[in-house]
Amino acid sequence: MIRTDRRYDTIMFDLDGTLLPMDMEEFTSGYFRFLTAKMAAFGYEPQFLIDSIWKGTYAMVKNDGTKTNEQVFWDCFASIYGEKAAADSVHFNDFYDNEFNDAVKFCGFNELAGKIVRALKDAGYTVVLATNPLFPSFAQRHRIRWAGVDAENFTYISSYENSHYCKPNPLYYTELLQKLSLDPGKCLMVGNDAEEDCAAEDAGIDVFLLTDCLINRKDKDISGYPRGGFEDLMKYLKLTV
Numbered sequence: 385m386i387r388t389d390r391r392y393d394t395i396m397f398d399l400d401g402t403l404l405p406m407d408m409e410e411f412t413s414g415y416f417r418f419l420t421a422k423m424a425a426f427g428y429e430p431q432f433l434i435d436s437i438w439k440g441t442y443a444m445v446k447n448d449g450t451k452t453n454e455q456v457f458w459d460c461f462a463s464i465y466g467e468k469a470a471a472d473s474v475h476f477n478d479f480y481d482n483e484f485n486d487a488v489k490f491c492g493f494n495e496l497a498g499k500i501v502r503a504l505k506d507a508g509y510t511v512v513l514a515t516n517p518l519f520p521s522f523a524q525r526h527r528i529r530w531a532g533v534d535a536e537n538f539t540y541i542s543s544y545e546n547s548h549y550c551k552p553n554p555l556y557y558t559e560l561l562q563k564l565s566l567d568p569g570k571c572l573m574v575g576n577d578a579e580e581d582c583a584a585e586d587a588g589i590d591v592f593l594l595t596d597c598l599i600n601r602k603d604k605d606i607s608g609y610p611r612g613g614f615e616d617l618m619k620y621l622k623l624t625v
Contacts, residue, residue, distance in 0.1 A: 398575035405492030517547035
């Protein structure tokens with residue numbers, strides 16, 4: 385591994401659509417099918433459960449920082465299902481630790497993901513998994529494994545337990561900077577979502593857009609961003625793996 389450019393000391397990676405190639409709609413609909421099939425046995429009507437999970441997700445996205453995303457989600461879920469929500473949390477956790485792994489079939493794979501993360505770690509970079517913290521930590525780690533990446537190469541992995549904000553709120557990135565004592569001017573965010581990942585700019589972080597699974601819902605002008613596939617990222621960082 386040869387590394388010549390030290391403009392950055394920290395590289396932040398998104399997961400879904402970045403390190404782990406996927407079509408978000410296909411993945412979400414697929415994993416919801418698995419979840420609703422499991423939870424139907426515990427009295428959860430499928431469509432109402434999906435709607436309730438989206439309400440909890442929206443609550444996390446709107447989190448004002450006074451609670452963790454985990455607390456916000458379960459508070460919202462309990463407001464819908466009452467005491468049943470807390471009692472059945474063990475079944476949801478069991479799903480994310482087991483049947484959730486079948487959702488790998490809705491994802492792609494790029495062997496360069498794991499190689500690049502490892503090369504950056506070996507070169508002395510701080511490597512952060514800055515994925516939207518909507519899932520529990522063990523679900524994040526499963527998806528990291530699906531991508532062919534060793535979770536131990538990350539200094540920090542964001543999850544709904546350790547985060548108080550979500551993308552595209554710039555405070556999500558500010559919280560990462562503060563927790564890890566990072567200089568934003570020496571950080572690069574690598575992601576595929578023109579809204580969620582480019583929000584890192586508002587926290588003073590440079591952005592590289594990985595375009596293999598690009599999401600640009602609002603047709604943002606991305607002409608000014610460094611962008612491309614993994615090979616282009618390697619060139620941008622002057623990285624050889």
